[in-house]
Amino acid sequence: MSDRDAPSPMSRSKLVRERIRSQILNGRLKPGARLVEDRLSAELGVSRVPVREALRSLSAEGLVRLEPHRGATVVEVTPQIVAELVEVRALLEGQNARLAARRHDPEIVRQLRETLAHGNTAAEAGTTEELTRLNAEFHERLGEASRNSVLLDVMRGLRERTSLAFAINGRARAREDWKEHAGILEAVIAGDEELAALLAIRHVQNAASAFARNHAANDDAA
Amino acid sequence: MSDRDAPSPMSRSKLVRERIRSQILNGRLKPGARLVEDRLSAELGVSRVPVREALRSLSAEGLVRLEPHRGATVVEVTPQIVAELVEVRALLEGQNARLAARRHDPEIVRQLRETLAHGNTAAEAGTTEELTRLNAEFHERLGEASRNSVLLDVMRGLRERTSLAFAINGRARAREDWKEHAGILEAVIAGDEELAALLAIRHVQNAASAFARNHAANDDAA
């Protein structure tokens, strides 16, 4: 296997975890898919122990469902769960944006501008993976702006779970995403707490609406 | 529905996890204490594998800190972290109370009244463990009232981490706790969303203030 590039201070558990996580978030592992320990350990060339730890970890993050003696499956994101996730995420992203606007730290703002630029180009011509990565990066940095590590951690968890569903939203929605990101950043820079909060909340809700439409269309087609 | 203490078919991992968790929450394992896998496995009469899984799980919940190749320790709750936890918890408990008031489901209300009664007697004459358990039960049921399982999960995690710090708050504070619980429940029953939210937020903040005072006093004494 090609495990050369990285300085390799990473344990096999972590590597396996990241590998499986990216496969889930990229859709190569679809909701409901079984994650059999033997198969994964064979595929990834490690024993079952790191695979188990990875699955436990992903289960704690909410990406994987773990049933005793029955094994792990990729979580199925029902509309019900999406609604619940969005409700909580909107609340937290709103508060986070408010705090970010209150501080509007210059260094963080600089980083956000950078990510925003990358995002805008990727929205036109980037791969899906790139878009996923940059979206995560923008929200991660925005999360750092509030200087509340607990809030950041919780939001990250929720974001990953929603992105499980929203990944299918396609390029048209990606452009909207980055327009909205730009608006949020602008409000943060201006120190306009209420506007930043409102835009962040709307951003989450808009992504959810796009998902709902998309989802309904898919169901009709199927 | 809910898996109350099942008779026996609980895996060793889960048993070990609950055992360690309760020891942490009861203060028998103090912040900063090392959790060596060999020692724990010997003490609990199982191999290292379930112990490892338990520690990983507790780490995901935020009760244990895990450093690569250096082992696990009970998390130290700094005032900084407490402030962050409280900020997020207040926001979520507020929203939860608002939703609970909007629904004010009769069955949930009945259960909350029951827990409230138990809590009031325990606040006068119960053990610390009992108080911890009943406090968790009240918040758990209040969390169920919003019918948002994601919100419930997140709040539970935050609650456990704050209770790590707030456990030392003593009986006087316990009486206040249950007075405030009564107020929240009243507002929920009345369907007064704003009042319920406000009281829930204050409840979290008051517990934090009590902790801050207590903490400062302890530091002076030491």
Add this chain to the structure above:
DNA sequence: ACTCCTAATATTGTATACGATCCGGAGGCT
């Protein structure tokens, strides 16, 4: 054909064994 029981299989849960890494102290070098 249908149902229930039983045995075979697939998969997870746990134990033991070994290798890797970190920490602290003994001994040599300047």
Add this chain to the structure above:
DNA sequence: AGCCTCCGGATCGTATACAATATTAGGAGT
């Protein structure tokens, strides 16, 4: 003496082996 290097113990990380449990397939009885 002081600093550096190297060794040994402690502890974690991973592999392999075995036990426990769930799932499935097949057959006997009706």
